[in-house]
Amino acid sequence: MERIYNFSAGPAVLPREVLEQASDELMNWHGCGMSVMEMSHRGKEFTSILEAAESDLRALLGIPANYKVLFLQGGATMQFAQIPMNLLAGGSADYVVTGDWSKKACKEAQHYGRVRQVVSTEADGFTSFPAWADLDLNPDASYLHLCTNETIRGVEVFDFDSLPTGVPLVADMSSHILSRPIDVSRFGLIYAGAQKNIGPAGVCLVIVREDLLGKEAAGTPTLLGYAIQAENHSMLNTPPTFAIYMAGLVFKWLHRQGGLEAMEKVNIQKAALLYDVIARTGFYHNPVQPAFRSRMNVPFTLRDPSLDETFIGLARQHGLLQIKGHKSVGGMRASIYNAMPLEGVQALADFMNDFEQKHG
Numbered sequence: 001m002e003r004i005y006n007f008s009a010g011p012a013v014l015p016r017e018v019l020e021q022a023s024d025e026l027m028n029w030h031g032c033g034m035s036v037m038e039m040s041h042r043g044k045e046f047t048s049i050l051e052a053a054e055s056d057l058r059a060l061l062g063i064p065a066n067y068k069v070l071f072l073q074g075g076a077t078m079q080f081a082q083i084p085m086n087l088l089a090g091g092s093a094d095y096v097v098t099g100d101w102s103k104k105a106c107k108e109a110q111h112y113g114r115v116r117q118v119v120s121t122e123a124d125g126f127t128s129f130p131a132w133a134d135l136d137l138n139p140d141a142s143y144l145h146l147c148t149n150e151t152i153r154g155v156e157v158f159d160f161d162s163l164p165t166g167v168p169l170v171a172d173m174s175s176h177i178l179s180r181p182i183d184v185s186r187f188g189l190i191y192a193g194a195q196k197n198i199g200p201a202g203v204c205l206v207i208v209r210e211d212l213l214g215k216e217a218a219g220t221p222t223l224l225g226y227a228i229q230a231e232n233h234s235m236l237n238t239p240p241t242f243a244i245y246m247a248g249l250v251f252k253w254l255h256r257q258g259g260l261e262a263m264e265k266v267n268i269q270k271a272a273l274l275y276d277v278i279a280r281t282g283f284y285h286n287p288v289q290p291a292f293r294s295r296m297n298v299p300f301t302l303r304d305p306s307l308d309e310t311f312i313g314l315a316r317q318h319g320l321l322q323i324k325g326h327k328s329v330g331g332m333r334a335s336i337y338n339a340m341p342l343e344g345v346q347a348l349a350d351f352m353n354d355f356e357q358k359h360g
């Protein structure tokens with residue numbers, strides 16, 4: 001069966017080459033006579049997989065030496081609790097709420113200490129990102145949390161140069177990590193669930209500056225302590241070995257594509273294809289302010305929502321799947337992560353144009 005174009009927000013499309021390699025290696029990894037799923041996480045084979053994944057990731061993102069890379073479990077949602085447990089240190093944290101995910105993160109953190117919602121853009125339907133100068137930030141906060149790409153509404157922060165300095169920044173980059181180069185040193189902690197731009201579900205990446213380690217609150221479950229996870233190279237208990245292996249294959253694939261500069265170029269092209277169609281006539285609509293329109297998640301509604309089901313059904317016939325929008329927004333959402341080829345996005349843009357001609 002031919003593969004379809006998968007626009008799911010996550011778990012999401014993986015590079016074809018990566019799936020083929022995993023399939024080739026499934027029964028017998030590098031001649032060792034067993035699958036990655038079957039090997040001891042403490043053996044030399046898996047240790048080499050983990051080390052390669054970390055070093056390839058460090059090279060891709062230019063992660064400075066004073067940052068630890070952790071491969072954890074519980075998804076990005078676990079981080080909503082784990083971050084305050086580890087970083088609040090009896091202080092207070094600031095949260096910028098610009099979408100459904102940062103709102104959840106802020107709510108969860110409140111169970112673990114003093115948390116201030118500095119701003120919420122919910123009244124405007126989560127369609128922009130506030131200007132930093134307008135915010136009343138706490139200069140003594142233990143950290144400032146933001147989500148740099150809100151997956152549901154498709155709101156992305158592009159300008160990292162203007163991010164506030166002073167307090168450690170903690171960023172949820174689940175849905176756009178590795179889509180472009182970033183300056184890791186601007187952040188205290190970066191986290192990302194894997195199932196969008198990294199690999200399959202089951203592993204969550206945490207990149208944390210060393211000076212933030214070792215401040216966990218009393219009573220923090222051992223498994224949830226960053227410092228002890230760092231000391232144990234993410235192997236305090238059995239890690240999600242297959243998910244880490246797959247992430248490692250994706251990192252190598254990214255290197256073969258030319259790294260994150262090359263990915264960014266294609267991602268700009270891909271997003272422009274869809275936003276151009278959306279902007280052309282008004283048949284399609286995206287409410288996000290242009291400066292913050294996500295390159296990874298492109299939500300749009302049809303002028304006439306009674307056409308939604310027809311659109312989804314016909315798209316399916318064209319091999320364009322998982323295009324239905326999040327239930328809180330309605331309409332459609334095309335997630336176009338790194339592994340979605342330009343041809344897939346072109347096929348969707350062509351389909352949208354055709355559909356408009358017939359139904360507009």
Ligand code: PMP
Binds near residue numbers: 076147194
């Ligand atoms: N943050 C963002 C930005 C997300 O998109 C998601 C998942 N869609 C999450 C957090 C939650 O991730 P997980 O399901 O891995 O807990």
